[in-house]
Amino acid sequence: MNVLAVVVASVSGRAAQVERTIREMTNDTWNAVDRYFTDLLVQADPALDAAMEASEAAGLPGISVSPCMGKLLHLLTRMHRVRTILEIGTLGGYSTIWMARALPADGRLLTLEADPKHAEIARSNIARAGVSHLVDVRLGPAIETLPRLEGEGASPFDMIFIDADKPSTPEYFGWALQLSRPGSLIIVDNVVRSGAIVDQTSRDASVQGMRRFAAMLASEPRVSATAIQTVGGKGYDGFALALVSSRL
Ligand code: SAH
């Protein structure tokens, strides 16, 4: 390595370190603010806490929605007087419980999960939360379980939360449209991916999936949509929200 290369390497090494430090500081602030609002606004719920603990103890990945995002799903359910919900991607049922808690006594939540272990933990978490009578955890790859729903009379759903394997999001959004009615809400998690969504050359299948989904959303005449960036305990991500307006 020549002298110039060494200098460049050491300067860019320092730059990378500075960037890392800034990122860590920013993350600390995001976390502190997320915790601040969670402590103030998100009522303690022993069953939700227990669901998180049991999921972690079982080795499930820590990718449930944040408490504030769970509360948002809960509020949307109540605000929109939602009675029927479809969730794609259950994990340990944390988001499921948040939404089920907002349903009326005759409400119904169908949640699709491909991983048997996740489904098992979710069922136990959902039972502990006392909402089993409202929730049906359906095991299997969503692309196989989705086509059956219309035939069994489960649709249309008032609200659909898409939060499973990210590369398949465009297909799930297509199904969400199929299984909705004018007035239904469709919420899609993880549309920002630390900003990678704007990288059109990204080779990450999740990012490409979300970009294809965003293009669908933009050109879909049946919905009116927005997307919101989020920061906090789960880093930098975001969600899209679409209101189904009319049938073609
Ligand atoms: N909604 C949950 C988090 C879901 S994480 C919460 O916020 O609490 C994503 C889940 O999707 C994982 O449990 C994963 O096993 C599941 N998943 C992945 N691929 C899937 C597929 N093809 N069909 C159904 N579920 C899938």
Ligand code: DHB
């Ligand atoms: C991942 C999935 C999620 O649903 C999420 O909210 C965060 C991360 C993931 O697969 O990495």
Ligand code: MG
């Ligand atoms: Mg998610």
